[in-house]
Amino acid sequence: MRKNKSISVLIQLCKRLLPLAALLSLTGCWDSDEVNSLAIVTSAGIDRTKDGAIELILEIVAPQQQQQQSGTGQSSGQKGGKGTTIVRYAIGDTAADAQGRLQWKLPRTIYWGQLQVLVVGEELARDGFREQLDYLVRVNEIRLRVMPFVTHGKALDFFDSHFLLEQTKAGFLQSEAARVFHKPLTLSRLVQRLSSDEDTAVLPFINIPEDRGDRGGEPYIKGYAVFNQGRMVGTLTGNSFLAAKWATNQLKNDVETVNVGNESPARVTYTTLAAKSRLIPIRKNGEWQMNIRIESEINMIQNTSRLPMAEPQNARLLEAAAAEHIREVVTQTVRDTQRMHADIFAFGEAIKRRNPHEWSRLEPQWNRFYPEMDFKVEASVKLRRIGMNSIPLGRQHKERTKP
Amino acid sequence: MIWMKVAGITVVVVIIACFEWVRLDIGRVRERVVLVSIAGLSWIAALMAVLFPEMPGPIRWVEWLYRPLSGLLS
Amino acid sequence: MVDKGKISRGQLAFMLYSLMAYDGLLLIPKIAGEKAGRDLWLSPVWSHLTGIMMVLAMLRLSRMFPEESIIVYSKRILGKWLGIAAGFIFVFYAFYLTSVILRIYTDFISSVFLENTPTVVISGGIMFLVAYTARGGVEVLGRLAQLFIPATIVVFVILSILTIPEWELSNALPILGKGPIPSLKGATVPFTWFAGYILLGLYYPLLSDKRKVTLFVMTAWFGEMITLAASGLISVFLFGEYTSTLNYPFIEVVRYIALGEFFQHIDALLLAVWLPGTFIELATYHYATVTGIAEWTGLKNYRALSFTLGFLVLVVSYWGITSDIDFERYLATSHIWFDFSVLVFGLLLFLVAWIRSKLGALKYN
Structure with missing residues (x-):
């Protein structure tokens, strides 16, 4: 070995400092996601507006303590301060576009990883929502376990309806599906059926009571929406x-x-x-x-x-x-x-x-x-x-x- | 910006080469030649990749080499 | 051999297992699924049944020259100049594959987990570790394989078991509905990956105990087959024919797992399988490159080359290919033929050696 003392001392020193260098890699600065910088989406709704644009509605988890003071936002769905989520929506040319527009208005980054439920408005379903589904299967955070539903009327009406038993819309629909079905349908099953040779599918169809009074009752799964060639063609109730x-x-x-x-x-x-x-x-x-x-x-x-x-x-x-x-x-x-x-x-x-x-x-x-x-x-x-x-x-x- | 990258690459290559150079036993001529030539090669390659990002690299060469055959499958 | 270290037979088996299992886990269900549809899980079985000839040929060849690496004995087999050329092919293959796998690794991590991180941090990080491992010598590599691979296998088995409640067994039916042709077509890619077994020519002389090596190598071969077939089958059970549309089917499989309300979102566990496995795979290839070049140029010390070559690998993995789509395309077309020609090269080397030894024209040491 080369007997150069100063260099070998330097190398020894570097070796001692090496573990400290490892600490630098722990910060993970580029993809760091702090929980309190995220808008965690638990359920999403897509619908079609009258002029054919796509409306994306997100239900976002709101931390409890903020909720108690601020009450309801302009389109938040809960009453009596019991809920723990807020609802926001935006309109765009595609679902992804609407998501981008929604992001402008939100101070936090939209995080899709906890998405549990997808609600499709009847109008969009009759028009075919396969094109918008593409966005959801493409986002790398979304799991194929998401449960899709079709709602009677507009998707926003579902998010505006209130119910007291469950804290979030996603939780409500999940427990509803678990009650009604033996094995609730997921996005995986839906995309399999839509890409199969027959190209047909069924989705749970939610009914929203017209009367919004306290005795009007909650939305519930009324039947199946039947899809043929990607479009909703009828219901089974x-x-x-x-x-x-x-x-x-x-x-x-x-x-x-x-x-x-x-x-x-x-x-x-x-x-x-x-x-x-x-x-x-x-x-x-x-x-x-x-x-x-x-x-x-x-x-x-x-x-x-x-x-x-x-x-x-x-x-x-x-x-x-x-x-x-x-x-x-x-x-x-x-x-x-x-x-x-x-x-x-x-x-x-x-x-x-x-x-x-x-x-x-x-x-x-x-x-x-x-x-x-x-x-x-x-x-x-x-x-x-x-x-x-x-x-x-x-x-x-x-x-x-x-x- | 591009000069930052060039400087960065140069620094990394020099650090690696010096690090190994110092640790080689005295008199290993052959090792030193190979070390310096590979270091030089990777320095040139890295500069190429950074300065001319559109220039086809080895993966492209191999692709080009086997392109006539690629139609045979499927 | 330029490295004086030794590895055990089990360590060799783990290293060979890593050569195919981890990339295969991620890519084979998709690649095979494009051709084979819902028979995609059969493709690895076919490929392994045919690929066994490459494994046996390389074992046999190594046994003819138990103390020498492929770089040295190819000169014996083919004569000096052709032998040098053969050595270059080997070294280039090992080097090039390190780059390709590094690229696969980077694409996967950056598209699924770390979207905003500069890719050079992802690939540079793992390449630094790989080069450091290769510099440490074959004993370090062998022990790391022994440390990591069994853990990853355990996690993989646990993940597979957790998916059982979601299985839709009828998705796999009809088996061989369109005859065996689609699944055989799907088998071409995993078959060409058997070129990787040419590394046996370099690792065999490093074994401390050369008895019953075949048994250990065949265990690795069998383990690979089971891993690939199982990952394919689970993907089919969950997603049916839709599997081949997913870019990384197995990550979706793991994401699909949910036991109750609390035990879900465990995709990070897949990384616990995949990251150490790919690390060993990269290190196995990289070590082969480093010692291969050292022997090819007649060096006594290979360590100095590890970091420099690692840097070159990093550069090549980026050079000229900017989009993931081009790279995927390349993997599905030209790369098959590249691997295939290396596989043919290995078989030819064996055939020449075998014929010459039958004729008595081959000098053993």
């Missing part, structure tokens, strides 16, 4: 919504009522404990036919008929009635979607899985083929529980044993 949930394995705690027997009070109400549906494509005389096989287990919660369900033959009656009910509503709903030309149950996907070669032949004309397609619904129902009471109330035991 009421029984159709239930049927669509049956067929897509999304059923959760739904209450239904059927008539059992012929005597006058004959209504029996039950909830569904478990349901499983399968699509089985078969070929019949060279044409494809779809069998929708639904199996479910139900729990009777009210019995207004005179028939004690503890008796197996009566239970069979209820099961048959429930199966018939399912068959009816599902058939009707599939007919509805055929009328909308929207293959929301992924019949095409089922055929593709069964016979990929055949599908490549069928695919180009699928849009014409689907509305004409034959299908059959097979439902089988098992009565699992009848609650805490064995015979209908008010019907005495002796009456039952009378000849």
